[in-house]
């Protein structure tokens with residue numbers, strides 16, 4: 323045996339592999355980067371990909387030649403070819419992503435879509451002043467232990483009139499005042515409620531005393547529109563029924579409401595009045611919050627020093643009987659006010675029509 327034949331076979335293989343690698347015709351992926359960066363369309367990139375990775379490419383050629391290499395070199399050569407192929411493919415894919423973004427933007431620009439333009443601002447609305455007042459009044463009474471009750475706007479005449487001690491010959495029942503939906507038999511007579519008071523009757527029918535509720539909502543009357551009338555308007559009514567409720571409780575409750583809603587030093591004045599469902603009844607004035615006890619120049623009170631605000635009274639025993647309460651066991655009071663009126667007085671609004679004109683110049687002054 324010669325010395326040469328005693329050479330380490332491992333060293334022999336390394337040398338052969340080194341020679342094989344040098345002989346592989348493979349591109350250096352880093353050298354291709356400049357060319358890739360200079361490609362400006364997907365089509366041109368596809369051409370590049372075909373040239374360097376397709377069937378006719380040197381990479382594909384070397385892959386095919388693998389089979390001709392000696393068994394002990396095949397594995398290493400295959401690894402090397404694959405490494406280069408993946409590196410070139412990765413750079414092509416990266417360029418393709420960038421081109422896709424550019425081409426999409428160009429296409430949108432061609433269609434007139436400019437993604438850099440600020441999106442259109444959709445104006446955000448706010449609660450209507452009427453709803454704000456309803457919420458505020460409801461909050462005040464909730465704070466006094468009341469809760470809010472609701473009822474239908476299309477109502478049986480019985481709840482709108484009879485249960486509230488309004489006799490069949492009352493002028494309010496005339497078609498000229500009330501919006502009827504269906505005449506039919508007296509017990510089926512349907513109408514659009516003329517006040518929110520039917521809620522009180524319905525509530526008492528369903529719930530035993532004690533009762534402390536406010537019921538805000540729409541009411542309907544056959545009124546011609548003018549500066550102080552709308553055929554559809556809002557009311558808030560209140561009802562308290564309990565043992566031993568007195569007229570002084572009614573006055574104290576309304577004073578507390580007026581102080582919270584208008585001003586802490588507001589004074590309340592009650593004038594005798596008549597309502598079918600309360601006895602005794604009163605109209606309530608609150609002292610003007612805009613002037614000192616009636617200045618002739620005051621645009622809010624017109625110099626009288628008082629503002630007519632609401633109607634109220636002690637619940638008529640006939641109403642308790644109609645809803646199944648014992649008039650000897652409970653007493654109560656009720657009050658009702660126009661929501662538009664509250665808002666007009668407090669904000670010096672001169673016409674009730676502003677509430678339904680949908681004029682943003684008006685509405686925007688009261689963004690709640």
Ligand SMILES: [Zn+2]
Nearest residue numbers: 610613620623
């Ligand atoms: Zn005044």
